[in-house]
Amino acid sequence: MIEIFKKWVGRYLAQEESLILLFLLLGIALFFSMLGSVLVPVLTGVVLAYVMQGVINQLQRARIPSRWSMIITYLLFLGGFVGFFLFLMPRIWRQLSSLYNDLPGLSERLGTTLGLLPEQFPLLISERQISVWVNLLSDQAAELGQWFLSASLSQLPVLLTVLAYTLLVPILVFFLLKDKEQLLDYFLGFLPEDRPLMDRIGNELSGQMENYVRGKFVELIIAGLVTYLLFAFFDLNYAALLGFLVGVSVIIPYLGIAAVTVPVVVVALMQFGLSGDFFYLMIGYLVIQALDGLLLVPLLFSEANNLHPLAIILAVLIFGSWFGLAGVFFAIPLAILIKALIGAWPRA
Numbered sequence: 118m119i120e121i122f123k124k125w126v127g128r129y130l131a132q133e134e135s136l137i138l139l140f141l142l143l144g145i146a147l148f149f150s151m152l153g154s155v156l157v158p159v160l161t162g163v164v165l166a167y168v169m170q171g172v173i174n175q176l177q178r179a180r181i182p183s184r185w186s187m188i189i190t191y192l193l194f195l196g197g198f199v200g201f202f203l204f205l206m207p208r209i210w211r212q213l214s215s216l217y218n219d220l221p222g223l224s225e226r227l228g229t230t231l232g233l234l235p236e237q238f239p240l241l242i243s244e245r246q247i248s249v250w251v252n253l254l255s256d257q258a259a260e261l262g263q264w265f266l267s268a269s270l271s272q273l274p275v276l277l278t279v280l281a282y283t284l285l286v287p288i289l290v291f292f293l294l295k296d297k298e299q300l301l302d303y304f305l306g307f308l309p310e311d312r313p314l315m316d317r318i319g320n321e322l323s324g325q326m327e328n329y330v331r332g333k334f335v336e337l338i339i340a341g342l343v344t345y346l347l348f349a350f351f352d353l354n355y356a357a358l359l360g361f362l363v364g365v366s367v368i369i370p371y372l373g374i375a376a377v378t379v380p381v382v383v384v385a386l387m388q389f390g391l392s393g394d395f396f397y398l399m400i401g402y403l404v405i406q407a408l409d410g411l412l413l414v415p416l417l418f419s420e421a422n423n424l425h426p427l428a429i430i431l432a433v434l435i436f437g438s439w440f441g442l443a444g445v446f447f448a449i450p451l452a453i454l455i456k457a458l459i460g461a462w463p464r465a
Contacts, residue, residue, distance in 0.1 A: 135462070137308075138315055142458075150439070158282040160447065162289030167330040169194050169294055187294050198287055205357070212358040314462075322457040326450060332417035333449075337364045340409050347405060351398045354388050367409070368446055370429050374406060424452055 149156065169190050176186035293300070308315060341364020348356035359381055366373030381402060389395035424432075432452035436444035444451075 135314065138318075141308075158285045159289060161282075162286050162293055164330055165194065165286065165290050166293035166297075167327055168334045169290065170297075171327065171331045173294070191291055191294055194290060195287055202283065205361070208357045209361050212355045216355055216358070318457055321460070322454055325453050325457060329450065329453060332414075333368060336367050336409070336413060336417055339413060340364050340367050340405070343405055344402070347398070347401045351394060351401075353398065354384055359384065368449075369433055370449070371426060372430065372433055378402075424449070424456065428452060428456075 172190045172193065173183070173186045176189060177183055181189070341360050344363040345356055345360025348360055353359070359377075362377045362380070363374070366377040369376075382399070385395050385398050389398070429449060429452065432448040433445055436448040436451055438444070
């Protein structure tokens with residue numbers, strides 16, 4: 118066993134730079150595990166700065182000076198950021214409050230709709246199954262209502278924290294864009310001057326991360342907006358809330374869309390029943406999801422960070438269990454980091 122361990126160390130950790138990089142990664146992982154929640158606005162600012170850097174690069178290619186490119190990009194970001202919180206978020210919050218108030222009536226309406234299924238499909242569904250589903254639905258609606266009530270009463274410190282983070286993010290994005298080169302030089306100053314392994318991993322990771330972050334941001338906007346337009350066309354209740362959830366769900370591949378499809382189907386079924394509008398809406402929704410997966414994603418993402426679906430699901434589950442909600446959202450970038458490390462790590 119000792120000989121096997123020695124051979125493994127000799128193969129993967131023979132170089133001095135490999136050992137430095139290993140301890141550096143362990144230190145970063147420990148740092149994030151201890152201060153993960155505190156660093157959420159910083160990570161959010163870094164992600165948004167990645168997105169904005171692409172706009173800056175495009176403006177510079179159009180021969181706009183770098184300083185003005187940064188100012189124009191930041192003003193565009195600030196306008197979108199303020200517009201999101203002043204116009205979109207209040208509407209989503211109103212629809213969420215309306216959903217809470219409508220839960221008792223909605224659950225009764227859905228129970229009535231489900232009660233018609235044994236007559237329409239007697240060979241597939243029995244009245245006993247419907248009774249079990251209706252009781253489960255009532256229990257879940259009651260639990261969800263209690264959760265909303267407790268959240269509104271006990272989550273004031275969390276809301277204040279979110280408000281503080283919301284005010285902090287634009288400031289962080291400004292300095293990350295303005296002082297990008299100085300910040301990079303400062304942190305690179307702690308590393309050895311001769312670092313071919315770290316430079317190789319850093320270059321590969323930077324290219325993949327830019328492709329992923331910007332692509333996901335564009336996918337989020339397009340998927341959320343198109344889905345909202347579909348829901349608004351059918352006059353679906355809570356269209357803004359559901360469209361927002363569908364857009365956010367693309368950040369968590371496979372698992373995200375599977376989770377958000379449930380409330381979409383339930384709300385549509387409660388509003389339309391098993392009518393033509395319900396089936397047309399579901400067909401439109403499935404078409405959007407198919408176009409997203411088969412057309413939009415291949416156009417936005419290069420093969421450089423094409424992770425296997427099993428690796429994506431495992432990353433979401435593992436990092437989500439370690440770091441909570443933040444781990445779920447940053448699972449794919451962390452998986453890209455691990456992939457870059459495995460691909461570039463030296464082997465004797």
